[in-house]
Amino acid sequence: MSLAFKLDYLGTAFHGWQRQPGIPTVQAALEDAFSALTGQHVPFIGCGRTDAGVHARSYIAAARTACLIPLAKLPLAMNAKLPQDISIREAYLVDDQFHPVFSCNTKEYTYTIHNGRVRNPFYKDRALFVPAELNYPAMCTCAQEFLGKHDFSAMRTLGSNVKTTVREIYAVELSRQDALIHIRIRANGFLYNMARTMAGTLLYAGLGKLMPGDISAILTEKNRSAAGPTLEAHGLCMTGVWYSEPYAVLSTAQDQF
Amino acid sequence: MSLAFKLDYLGTAFHGWQRQPGIPTVQAALEDAFSALTGQHVPFIGCGRTDAGVHARSYIAAARTACLIPLAKLPLAMNAKLPQDISIREAYLVDDQFHPVFSCNTKEYTYTIHNGRVRNPFYKDRALFVPAELNYPAMCTCAQEFLGKHDFSAMRTLGSNVKTTVREIYAVELSRQDALIHIRIRANGFLYNMARTMAGTLLYAGLGKLMPGDISAILTEKNRSAAGPTLEAHGLCMTGVWYSEPYAVLSTAQDQF
Numbered sequence: 001m002s003l004a005f006k007l008d009y010l011g012t013a014f015h016g017w018q019r020q021p022g023i024p025t026v027q028a029a030l031e032d033a034f035s036a037l038t039g040q041h042v043p044f045i046g047c048g049r050t051d052a053g054v055h056a057r058s059y060i061a062a063a064r065t066a067c068l069i070p071l072a073k074l075p076l077a078m079n080a081k082l083p084q085d086i087s088i089r090e091a092y093l094v095d096d097q098f099h100p101v102f103s104c105n106t107k108e109y110t111y112t113i114h115n116g117r118v119r120n121p122f123y124k125d126r127a128l129f130v131p132a133e134l135n136y137p138a139m140c141t142c143a144q145e146f147l148g149k150h151d152f153s154a155m156r157t158l159g160s161n162v163k164t165t166v167r168e169i170y171a172v173e174l175s176r177q178d179a180l181i182h183i184r185i186r187a188n189g190f191l192y193n194m195a196r197t198m199a200g201t202l203l204y205a206g207l208g209k210l211m212p213g214d215i216s217a218i219l220t221e222k223n224r225s226a227a228g229p230t231l232e233a234h235g236l237c238m239t240g241v242w243y244s245e246p247y248a249v250l251s252t253a254q255d256q257f
Numbered sequence: 258m259s260l261a262f263k264l265d266y267l268g269t270a271f272h273g274w275q276r277q278p279g280i281p282t283v284q285a286a287l288e289d290a291f292s293a294l295t296g297q298h299v300p301f302i303g304c305g306r307t308d309a310g311v312h313a314r315s316y317i318a319a320a321r322t323a324c325l326i327p328l329a330k331l332p333l334a335m336n337a338k339l340p341q342d343i344s345i346r347e348a349y350l351v352d353d354q355f356h357p358v359f360s361c362n363t364k365e366y367t368y369t370i371h372n373g374r375v376r377n378p379f380y381k382d383r384a385l386f387v388p389a390e391l392n393y394p395a396m397c398t399c400a401q402e403f404l405g406k407h408d409f410s411a412m413r414t415l416g417s418n419v420k421t422t423v424r425e426i427y428a429v430e431l432s433r434q435d436a437l438i439h440i441r442i443r444a445n446g447f448l449y450n451m452a453r454t455m456a457g458t459l460l461y462a463g464l465g466k467l468m469p470g471d472i473s474a475i476l477t478e479k480n481r482s483a484a485g486p487t488l489e490a491h492g493l494c495m496t497g498v499w500y501s502e503p504y505a506v507l508s509t510a511q512d513q514f
Contacts, residue, residue, distance in 0.1 A: 008377060008379065009378055010378040075375055076375070079376060084376070084378060087375055087376045087377060089375045118332055118333070118344055120265060120344060121265050121266055121267040121342045122265065122267060122314075124341050
Protein backbone atom coordinates (compact mmCIF):
# COMPACT_ATOMS: atom_id res chain seq x y z
CA MET A 1 0.00 0.00 0.00
CA SER A 2 0.94 3.63 -0.51
CA LEU A 3 -0.04 6.88 1.16
CA ALA A 4 -1.99 9.66 -0.48
CA PHE A 5 -2.57 13.13 0.93
CA LYS A 6 -5.08 15.85 0.18
CA LEU A 7 -3.65 19.29 0.84
CA ASP A 8 -4.12 23.04 0.31
CA TYR A 9 -1.33 25.48 -0.27
CA LEU A 10 -0.83 29.17 -0.72
CA GLY A 11 1.77 29.27 -3.49
CA THR A 12 3.17 32.75 -2.86
CA ALA A 13 6.16 31.64 -0.79
CA PHE A 14 7.08 28.71 -3.04
CA HIS A 15 8.89 28.30 -6.34
CA GLY A 16 6.16 25.94 -7.48
CA TRP A 17 5.55 22.29 -6.73
CA GLN A 18 8.71 20.62 -7.96
CA ARG A 19 11.80 20.20 -5.77
CA GLN A 20 14.73 22.34 -6.88
CA PRO A 21 18.02 22.64 -5.05
CA GLY A 22 18.25 25.43 -2.49
CA ILE A 23 14.85 27.08 -2.96
CA PRO A 24 11.52 26.44 -1.21
CA THR A 25 9.06 24.26 -3.12
CA VAL A 26 5.92 22.45 -2.01
CA GLN A 27 7.32 19.01 -2.87
CA ALA A 28 10.46 19.65 -0.83
CA ALA A 29 8.42 20.93 2.13
CA LEU A 30 6.29 17.74 2.12
CA GLU A 31 9.25 15.39 1.75
CA ASP A 32 11.17 17.21 4.48
CA ALA A 33 8.18 17.18 6.85
CA PHE A 34 7.58 13.47 6.28
CA SER A 35 11.26 12.77 6.83
CA ALA A 36 11.31 14.82 10.05
CA LEU A 37 8.21 12.97 11.25
CA THR A 38 9.08 9.38 10.30
CA GLY A 39 12.79 9.30 9.46
CA GLN A 40 11.88 8.03 5.97
CA HIS A 41 13.23 9.88 2.94
CA VAL A 42 10.73 9.12 0.18
CA PRO A 43 9.72 11.07 -2.91
CA PHE A 44 6.26 12.64 -2.99
CA ILE A 45 4.51 12.54 -6.37
CA GLY A 46 2.11 15.42 -7.02
CA CYS A 47 -1.01 15.61 -9.20
CA GLY A 48 0.46 18.52 -11.16
CA ARG A 49 3.55 20.68 -11.39
CA THR A 50 2.14 24.05 -10.41
CA ASP A 51 4.34 27.06 -11.19
CA ALA A 52 5.79 29.57 -8.74
CA GLY A 53 3.02 31.61 -7.12
CA VAL A 54 0.18 29.27 -8.18
CA HIS A 55 -2.06 28.06 -5.35
CA ALA A 56 -3.90 24.78 -4.81
CA ARG A 57 -6.95 23.48 -2.98
CA SER A 58 -7.55 19.76 -2.60
CA TYR A 59 -4.24 18.95 -4.27
CA ILE A 60 -3.36 15.23 -4.20
CA ALA A 61 0.15 13.95 -3.52
CA ALA A 62 1.26 10.35 -2.94
CA ALA A 63 4.27 8.57 -1.48
CA ARG A 64 5.09 4.87 -1.94
CA THR A 65 5.78 4.06 1.66
CA ALA A 66 4.14 2.70 4.76
CA CYS A 67 3.79 4.73 7.93
CA LEU A 68 3.32 3.63 11.53
CA ILE A 69 1.31 6.74 12.43
CA PRO A 70 -2.46 6.10 12.23
CA LEU A 71 -4.01 7.67 9.12
CA ALA A 72 -6.43 9.77 11.18
CA LYS A 73 -3.54 11.41 13.05
CA LEU A 74 -1.21 11.82 10.08
CA PRO A 75 -2.56 15.18 8.76
CA LEU A 76 -2.12 17.02 12.06
CA ALA A 77 1.24 15.37 12.69
CA MET A 78 2.47 16.45 9.26
CA ASN A 79 1.01 19.95 9.65
CA ALA A 80 3.03 20.42 12.82
CA LYS A 81 6.18 20.00 10.69
CA LEU A 82 4.99 21.95 7.64
CA PRO A 83 5.08 25.72 7.06
CA GLN A 84 1.78 27.55 7.66
CA ASP A 85 1.36 27.97 3.89
CA ILE A 86 0.68 24.24 3.45
CA SER A 87 -2.00 22.21 5.17
CA ILE A 88 -2.74 18.52 4.81
CA ARG A 89 -6.46 17.93 5.15
CA GLU A 90 -6.68 14.14 4.74
CA ALA A 91 -4.48 11.09 4.47
CA TYR A 92 -5.49 7.86 2.68
CA LEU A 93 -4.20 4.39 2.08
CA VAL A 94 -4.18 3.58 -1.63
CA ASP A 95 -2.82 0.62 -3.49
CA ASP A 96 0.52 0.90 -5.26
CA GLN A 97 -1.23 1.21 -8.63
CA PHE A 98 -2.48 4.67 -7.69
CA HIS A 99 -0.66 7.53 -9.39
CA PRO A 100 -1.70 11.18 -8.71
CA VAL A 101 -1.33 12.11 -12.40
CA PHE A 102 -2.05 8.93 -14.37
CA SER A 103 -5.05 7.76 -12.30
CA CYS A 104 -6.69 11.18 -12.67
CA ASN A 105 -9.54 11.68 -15.12
CA THR A 106 -10.47 15.34 -14.49
CA LYS A 107 -8.64 18.40 -13.28
CA GLU A 108 -9.94 21.85 -12.44
CA TYR A 109 -8.16 25.20 -12.38
CA THR A 110 -9.74 28.48 -11.28
CA TYR A 111 -8.41 31.83 -12.41
CA THR A 112 -9.49 34.86 -10.36
CA ILE A 113 -9.60 38.43 -11.62
CA HIS A 114 -10.19 41.37 -9.31
CA ASN A 115 -12.13 43.70 -11.57
CA GLY A 116 -12.31 46.88 -9.50
CA ARG A 117 -11.46 50.52 -9.81
CA VAL A 118 -8.82 50.47 -7.08
CA ARG A 119 -6.51 47.67 -5.99
CA ASN A 120 -7.48 45.72 -2.88
CA PRO A 121 -4.68 44.61 -0.54
CA PHE A 122 -6.76 41.62 0.60
CA TYR A 123 -6.53 40.19 -2.93
CA LYS A 124 -2.75 40.73 -3.16
CA ASP A 125 -1.04 37.58 -4.49
CA ARG A 126 -4.46 35.92 -4.95
CA ALA A 127 -6.20 37.62 -7.86
CA LEU A 128 -5.11 39.53 -10.96
CA PHE A 129 -6.05 43.17 -10.60
CA VAL A 130 -7.75 44.47 -13.76
CA PRO A 131 -8.92 48.09 -13.32
CA ALA A 132 -10.70 48.28 -16.68
CA GLU A 133 -14.41 47.75 -17.25
CA LEU A 134 -15.04 44.21 -18.50
CA ASN A 135 -17.96 42.92 -20.54
CA TYR A 136 -18.80 39.99 -18.30
CA PRO A 137 -21.68 38.59 -20.43
CA ALA A 138 -19.35 38.56 -23.45
CA MET A 139 -16.77 36.61 -21.42
CA CYS A 140 -19.44 34.04 -20.45
CA THR A 141 -20.60 33.69 -24.06
CA CYS A 142 -17.10 33.31 -25.54
CA ALA A 143 -16.10 30.82 -22.81
CA GLN A 144 -18.47 28.25 -24.30
CA GLU A 145 -16.31 28.04 -27.45
CA PHE A 146 -13.69 26.20 -25.41
CA LEU A 147 -16.07 23.32 -24.61
CA GLY A 148 -15.37 19.91 -26.08
CA LYS A 149 -12.33 18.29 -27.62
CA HIS A 150 -9.86 20.62 -29.36
CA ASP A 151 -6.22 20.95 -30.21
CA PHE A 152 -5.00 23.51 -27.67
CA SER A 153 -1.73 24.41 -29.42
CA ALA A 154 -2.88 28.04 -29.47
CA MET A 155 -3.33 28.07 -25.68
CA ARG A 156 -0.03 26.80 -24.38
CA THR A 157 3.57 27.81 -23.86
CA LEU A 158 6.16 25.57 -25.48
CA GLY A 159 8.67 23.87 -23.24
CA SER A 160 7.21 20.55 -22.19
CA ASN A 161 7.04 17.32 -24.16
CA VAL A 162 3.54 16.01 -24.65
CA LYS A 163 2.29 13.21 -26.89
CA THR A 164 -0.74 15.16 -27.99
CA THR A 165 -1.96 18.76 -27.74
CA VAL A 166 -5.59 17.64 -27.84
CA ARG A 167 -7.53 18.11 -24.60
CA GLU A 168 -11.22 17.90 -23.75
CA ILE A 169 -12.84 20.74 -21.82
CA TYR A 170 -15.80 19.59 -19.74
CA ALA A 171 -16.82 22.99 -18.33
CA VAL A 172 -15.84 26.64 -18.27
CA GLU A 173 -17.90 28.30 -15.55
CA LEU A 174 -17.67 32.00 -14.82
CA SER A 175 -19.02 33.52 -11.65
CA ARG A 176 -19.01 36.97 -10.10
CA GLN A 177 -18.77 37.69 -6.41
CA ASP A 178 -18.41 41.36 -5.46
CA ALA A 179 -15.58 42.62 -7.64
CA LEU A 180 -14.10 39.16 -8.24
CA ILE A 181 -14.56 37.17 -11.43
CA HIS A 182 -13.79 33.46 -11.12
CA ILE A 183 -13.07 31.44 -14.28
CA ARG A 184 -13.36 27.76 -13.44
CA ILE A 185 -12.11 25.32 -16.08
CA ARG A 186 -12.56 21.54 -15.88
CA ALA A 187 -10.77 19.33 -18.40
CA ASN A 188 -9.28 15.89 -18.83
CA GLY A 189 -5.88 17.60 -18.65
CA PHE A 190 -4.05 20.89 -19.21
CA LEU A 191 -1.05 21.76 -21.37
CA TYR A 192 1.70 24.00 -19.95
CA ASN A 193 0.22 27.46 -19.19
CA MET A 194 -3.07 26.45 -20.83
CA ALA A 195 -5.35 27.59 -17.98
CA ARG A 196 -3.60 30.95 -17.73
CA THR A 197 -3.75 31.49 -21.51
CA MET A 198 -7.45 30.51 -21.65
CA ALA A 199 -8.08 33.04 -18.85
CA GLY A 200 -6.09 35.67 -20.76
CA THR A 201 -8.13 34.96 -23.88
CA LEU A 202 -11.38 35.40 -21.94
CA LEU A 203 -9.98 38.62 -20.50
CA TYR A 204 -9.49 39.82 -24.09
CA ALA A 205 -13.13 38.91 -24.79
CA GLY A 206 -14.10 41.03 -21.76
CA LEU A 207 -12.02 43.94 -23.04
CA GLY A 208 -13.69 43.71 -26.47
CA LYS A 209 -10.45 42.62 -28.17
CA LEU A 210 -12.00 39.29 -29.21
CA MET A 211 -15.51 38.69 -30.52
CA PRO A 212 -17.83 35.65 -30.49
CA GLY A 213 -16.42 33.13 -32.96
CA ASP A 214 -12.81 34.28 -32.54
CA ILE A 215 -11.88 31.64 -29.96
CA SER A 216 -13.16 28.82 -32.18
CA ALA A 217 -11.10 30.22 -35.07
CA ILE A 218 -7.96 30.61 -32.93
CA LEU A 219 -8.25 26.97 -31.79
CA THR A 220 -8.83 25.67 -35.33
CA GLU A 221 -5.99 27.74 -36.76
CA LYS A 222 -3.68 26.93 -33.79
CA ASN A 223 -2.95 30.65 -33.76
CA ARG A 224 -1.13 31.39 -30.48
CA SER A 225 -0.47 35.01 -31.39
CA ALA A 226 -4.20 35.77 -31.81
CA ALA A 227 -5.02 34.36 -28.37
CA GLY A 228 -4.84 36.46 -25.21
CA PRO A 229 -1.82 36.72 -22.92
CA THR A 230 -0.71 34.11 -20.40
CA LEU A 231 -1.99 35.80 -17.23
CA GLU A 232 0.16 36.09 -14.10
CA ALA A 233 0.59 33.03 -11.90
CA HIS A 234 -0.76 34.53 -8.67
CA GLY A 235 -4.38 34.56 -9.92
CA LEU A 236 -4.34 30.81 -10.59
CA CYS A 237 -5.40 28.05 -8.22
CA MET A 238 -5.69 24.34 -8.90
CA THR A 239 -9.10 23.72 -7.38
CA GLY A 240 -9.79 20.07 -7.94
CA VAL A 241 -8.62 16.73 -9.22
CA TRP A 242 -10.87 13.72 -9.70
CA TYR A 243 -10.01 10.05 -9.94
CA SER A 244 -11.74 7.02 -11.30
CA GLU A 245 -13.05 4.47 -8.82
CA PRO A 246 -11.74 3.20 -6.43
CA TYR A 247 -9.99 6.53 -5.78
CA ALA A 248 -13.03 8.78 -6.15
CA VAL A 249 -13.07 9.27 -2.38
CA LEU A 250 -9.88 11.34 -2.66
CA SER A 251 -11.79 14.28 -4.07
CA THR A 252 -14.29 14.82 -1.25
CA ALA A 253 -13.81 17.90 0.88
CA GLN A 254 -14.98 18.32 4.47
CA ASP A 255 -13.80 21.13 6.65
CA GLN A 256 -16.64 22.12 8.94
CA PHE A 257 -17.71 20.48 12.15
CA MET B 258 -9.32 72.76 3.77
CA SER B 259 -7.70 69.44 4.63
CA LEU B 260 -7.42 66.12 2.84
CA ALA B 261 -9.03 62.89 4.04
CA PHE B 262 -8.41 59.43 2.62
CA LYS B 263 -10.32 56.19 2.79
CA LEU B 264 -7.99 53.19 2.63
CA ASP B 265 -7.70 49.43 3.13
CA TYR B 266 -4.66 47.69 4.51
CA LEU B 267 -3.44 44.21 5.19
CA GLY B 268 -1.71 44.64 8.55
CA THR B 269 0.59 41.60 8.41
CA ALA B 270 3.66 43.44 7.14
CA PHE B 271 3.26 46.45 9.46
CA HIS B 272 4.00 47.16 13.10
CA GLY B 273 0.61 48.77 13.42
CA TRP B 274 -0.64 52.20 12.41
CA GLN B 275 1.62 54.53 14.37
CA ARG B 276 4.97 55.73 13.03
CA GLN B 277 7.92 54.30 14.95
CA PRO B 278 11.55 54.86 14.04
CA GLY B 279 13.10 52.28 11.72
CA ILE B 280 10.16 49.86 11.34
CA PRO B 281 7.37 49.75 8.76
CA THR B 282 4.04 51.23 9.90
CA VAL B 283 0.96 52.29 7.96
CA GLN B 284 1.24 55.92 9.04
CA ALA B 285 4.88 56.10 7.91
CA ALA B 286 4.03 54.48 4.57
CA LEU B 287 1.29 57.07 3.92
CA GLU B 288 3.42 60.03 4.99
CA ASP B 289 6.35 58.82 2.89
CA ALA B 290 4.15 58.20 -0.17
CA PHE B 291 2.58 61.67 0.11
CA SER B 292 6.00 63.22 0.51
CA ALA B 293 7.37 61.34 -2.53
CA LEU B 294 4.35 62.47 -4.55
CA THR B 295 4.07 66.12 -3.50
CA GLY B 296 7.31 67.04 -1.74
CA GLN B 297 5.24 67.95 1.35
CA HIS B 298 6.16 66.37 4.67
CA VAL B 299 2.94 66.43 6.67
CA PRO B 300 1.65 64.20 9.45
CA PHE B 301 -1.26 61.86 8.68
CA ILE B 302 -3.79 61.44 11.48
CA GLY B 303 -5.54 58.06 11.59
CA CYS B 304 -8.99 57.09 12.88
CA GLY B 305 -7.46 54.54 15.26
CA ARG B 306 -4.10 53.16 16.34
CA THR B 307 -4.37 49.59 15.14
CA ASP B 308 -1.81 47.15 16.57
CA ALA B 309 0.78 45.13 14.65
CA GLY B 310 -0.93 42.55 12.43
CA VAL B 311 -4.41 44.12 12.65
CA HIS B 312 -6.05 44.85 9.29
CA ALA B 313 -8.40 47.64 8.20
CA ARG B 314 -11.08 48.24 5.59
CA SER B 315 -12.43 51.73 4.97
CA TYR B 316 -9.94 53.23 7.41
CA ILE B 317 -9.98 57.05 7.44
CA ALA B 318 -6.83 59.15 7.65
CA ALA B 319 -6.47 62.91 7.26
CA ALA B 320 -3.70 65.40 6.59
CA ARG B 321 -3.91 69.16 7.10
CA THR B 322 -2.52 70.23 3.80
CA ALA B 323 -3.56 71.27 0.34
CA CYS B 324 -2.59 69.33 -2.75
CA LEU B 325 -2.37 70.40 -6.38
CA ILE B 326 -3.27 66.93 -7.67
CA PRO B 327 -7.00 66.65 -8.48
CA LEU B 328 -8.89 64.66 -5.84
CA ALA B 329 -10.13 62.12 -8.38
CA LYS B 330 -6.56 61.28 -9.38
CA LEU B 331 -5.05 61.32 -5.90
CA PRO B 332 -5.88 57.70 -4.85
CA LEU B 333 -4.17 56.12 -7.88
CA ALA B 334 -1.25 58.54 -7.67
CA MET B 335 -0.75 57.66 -3.99
CA ASN B 336 -1.19 53.92 -4.64
CA ALA B 337 1.64 54.04 -7.17
CA LYS B 338 3.93 55.13 -4.30
CA LEU B 339 2.49 52.84 -1.61
CA PRO B 340 3.31 49.19 -0.90
CA GLN B 341 0.80 46.67 -2.29
CA ASP B 342 -0.48 46.05 1.27
CA ILE B 343 -2.11 49.49 1.39
CA SER B 344 -4.64 50.88 -1.02
CA ILE B 345 -6.30 54.29 -0.98
CA ARG B 346 -9.84 54.02 -2.30
CA GLU B 347 -11.04 57.62 -2.08
CA ALA B 348 -9.75 61.09 -1.34
CA TYR B 349 -11.91 63.92 0.01
CA LEU B 350 -11.67 67.60 0.80
CA VAL B 351 -12.80 68.27 4.37
CA ASP B 352 -12.70 71.41 6.43
CA ASP B 353 -9.97 71.87 9.02
CA GLN B 354 -12.41 71.04 11.82
CA PHE B 355 -12.55 67.42 10.70
CA HIS B 356 -10.60 65.00 12.91
CA PRO B 357 -10.56 61.24 12.09
CA VAL B 358 -10.95 60.31 15.79
CA PHE B 359 -12.87 63.18 17.39
CA SER B 360 -15.42 63.67 14.57
CA CYS B 361 -16.25 59.96 14.63
CA ASN B 362 -19.46 58.72 16.27
CA THR B 363 -19.29 54.96 15.53
CA LYS B 364 -16.54 52.46 14.92
CA GLU B 365 -16.72 48.82 13.90
CA TYR B 366 -14.26 45.99 14.40
CA THR B 367 -14.68 42.46 13.06
CA TYR B 368 -12.94 39.49 14.60
CA THR B 369 -12.71 36.36 12.42
CA ILE B 370 -12.32 32.82 13.72
CA HIS B 371 -11.57 29.90 11.43
CA ASN B 372 -13.43 27.11 13.18
CA GLY B 373 -12.33 24.04 11.25
CA ARG B 374 -10.76 20.70 11.88
CA VAL B 375 -7.58 21.44 9.92
CA ARG B 376 -5.79 24.74 9.37
CA ASN B 377 -6.37 26.50 6.06
CA PRO B 378 -3.38 28.31 4.50
CA PHE B 379 -5.73 30.77 2.77
CA TYR B 380 -6.77 32.11 6.19
CA LYS B 381 -3.17 32.46 7.42
CA ASP B 382 -2.65 35.89 9.03
CA ARG B 383 -6.36 36.68 8.54
CA ALA B 384 -8.34 34.53 10.95
CA LEU B 385 -7.68 32.84 14.28
CA PHE B 386 -7.62 29.07 13.81
CA VAL B 387 -9.73 27.30 16.45
CA PRO B 388 -9.86 23.54 15.84
CA ALA B 389 -12.36 22.83 18.64
CA GLU B 390 -16.08 22.45 18.19
CA LEU B 391 -17.85 25.70 19.12
CA ASN B 392 -21.40 26.20 20.30
CA TYR B 393 -22.31 28.93 17.83
CA PRO B 394 -25.88 29.55 19.08
CA ALA B 395 -24.49 30.03 22.61
CA MET B 396 -22.00 32.59 21.26
CA CYS B 397 -24.86 34.48 19.55
CA THR B 398 -26.96 34.45 22.72
CA CYS B 399 -24.17 35.58 25.05
CA ALA B 400 -23.10 38.32 22.61
CA GLN B 401 -26.31 40.23 23.34
CA GLU B 402 -25.16 40.85 26.94
CA PHE B 403 -22.60 43.31 25.59
CA LEU B 404 -25.28 45.58 24.11
CA GLY B 405 -25.83 49.01 25.61
CA LYS B 406 -23.76 51.28 27.84
CA HIS B 407 -21.34 49.51 30.21
CA ASP B 408 -18.07 50.02 32.01
CA PHE B 409 -15.67 47.89 29.95
CA SER B 410 -12.85 47.74 32.52
CA ALA B 411 -13.10 43.93 32.38
CA MET B 412 -12.53 43.92 28.60
CA ARG B 413 -9.38 45.96 28.16
CA THR B 414 -5.66 45.85 28.62
CA LEU B 415 -4.18 48.58 30.80
CA GLY B 416 -1.66 50.89 29.24
CA SER B 417 -3.53 53.82 27.75
CA ASN B 418 -4.94 56.85 29.50
CA VAL B 419 -8.66 57.29 29.01
CA LYS B 420 -11.08 59.66 30.72
CA THR B 421 -13.73 57.01 31.08
CA THR B 422 -13.96 53.25 30.64
CA VAL B 423 -17.66 53.46 29.75
CA ARG B 424 -18.51 52.65 26.13
CA GLU B 425 -21.80 52.03 24.36
CA ILE B 426 -22.16 48.95 22.17
CA TYR B 427 -24.65 49.42 19.35
CA ALA B 428 -24.44 45.93 17.84
CA VAL B 429 -22.64 42.60 18.15
CA GLU B 430 -23.47 40.59 15.05
CA LEU B 431 -22.21 37.07 14.52
CA SER B 432 -22.30 35.39 11.15
CA ARG B 433 -21.07 32.10 9.76
CA GLN B 434 -19.74 31.55 6.30
CA ASP B 435 -18.29 28.11 5.57
CA ALA B 436 -15.89 27.48 8.45
CA LEU B 437 -15.48 31.16 9.31
CA ILE B 438 -17.20 32.89 12.22
CA HIS B 439 -17.27 36.68 11.99
CA ILE B 440 -17.88 38.71 15.17
CA ARG B 441 -18.80 42.25 14.16
CA ILE B 442 -18.89 44.84 16.95
CA ARG B 443 -20.14 48.40 16.53
CA ALA B 444 -19.65 50.90 19.34
CA ASN B 445 -19.16 54.58 20.04
CA GLY B 446 -15.54 53.71 20.82
CA PHE B 447 -13.20 50.94 21.94
CA LEU B 448 -10.74 50.72 24.83
CA TYR B 449 -7.27 49.24 24.26
CA ASN B 450 -7.65 45.56 23.23
CA MET B 451 -11.40 45.72 23.94
CA ALA B 452 -12.53 44.16 20.62
CA ARG B 453 -10.03 41.30 20.94
CA THR B 454 -11.04 40.64 24.57
CA MET B 455 -14.76 40.70 23.73
CA ALA B 456 -14.03 38.18 20.94
CA GLY B 457 -12.05 36.02 23.38
CA THR B 458 -14.93 36.15 25.84
CA LEU B 459 -17.38 35.03 23.14
CA LEU B 460 -14.93 32.26 22.20
CA TYR B 461 -15.12 31.10 25.84
CA ALA B 462 -18.93 31.10 25.54
CA GLY B 463 -18.56 28.92 22.43
CA LEU B 464 -16.26 26.53 24.29
CA GLY B 465 -18.77 26.25 27.17
CA LYS B 466 -16.43 28.02 29.60
CA LEU B 467 -18.93 30.86 30.10
CA MET B 468 -22.70 30.59 30.44
CA PRO B 469 -25.58 32.99 29.73
CA GLY B 470 -25.49 35.70 32.40
CA ASP B 471 -21.74 35.44 32.95
CA ILE B 472 -20.80 38.30 30.63
CA SER B 473 -23.24 40.68 32.36
CA ALA B 474 -21.74 39.72 35.72
CA ILE B 475 -18.15 40.13 34.47
CA LEU B 476 -18.97 43.63 33.19
CA THR B 477 -20.72 44.66 36.41
CA GLU B 478 -17.96 43.27 38.62
CA LYS B 479 -15.22 44.69 36.31
CA ASN B 480 -13.66 41.25 36.58
CA ARG B 481 -10.92 41.06 33.91
CA SER B 482 -9.71 37.65 35.09
CA ALA B 483 -13.11 36.04 34.54
CA ALA B 484 -13.33 37.31 30.97
CA GLY B 485 -11.85 35.44 28.02
CA PRO B 486 -8.36 35.96 26.60
CA THR B 487 -7.28 38.82 24.36
CA LEU B 488 -7.26 36.99 21.03
CA GLU B 489 -4.37 37.31 18.59
CA ALA B 490 -4.10 40.45 16.48
CA HIS B 491 -4.18 38.78 13.04
CA GLY B 492 -7.89 37.87 13.33
CA LEU B 493 -8.90 41.50 13.86
CA CYS B 494 -9.94 43.99 11.21
CA MET B 495 -11.24 47.52 11.66
CA THR B 496 -14.21 47.37 9.30
CA GLY B 497 -15.86 50.72 9.55
CA VAL B 498 -15.88 54.20 10.99
CA TRP B 499 -18.81 56.60 10.76
CA TYR B 500 -18.91 60.35 11.08
CA SER B 501 -21.60 62.86 11.85
CA GLU B 502 -22.76 65.11 9.03
CA PRO B 503 -21.21 66.73 7.03
CA TYR B 504 -18.63 63.93 6.95
CA ALA B 505 -21.06 61.03 6.56
CA VAL B 506 -19.98 60.70 2.94
CA LEU B 507 -16.61 59.40 4.10
CA SER B 508 -18.09 56.06 5.02
CA THR B 509 -19.53 55.10 1.65
CA ALA B 510 -17.80 52.28 -0.17
CA GLN B 511 -17.81 51.74 -3.92
CA ASP B 512 -15.53 49.30 -5.60
CA GLN B 513 -17.36 47.74 -8.49
CA PHE B 514 -17.90 49.14 -11.95
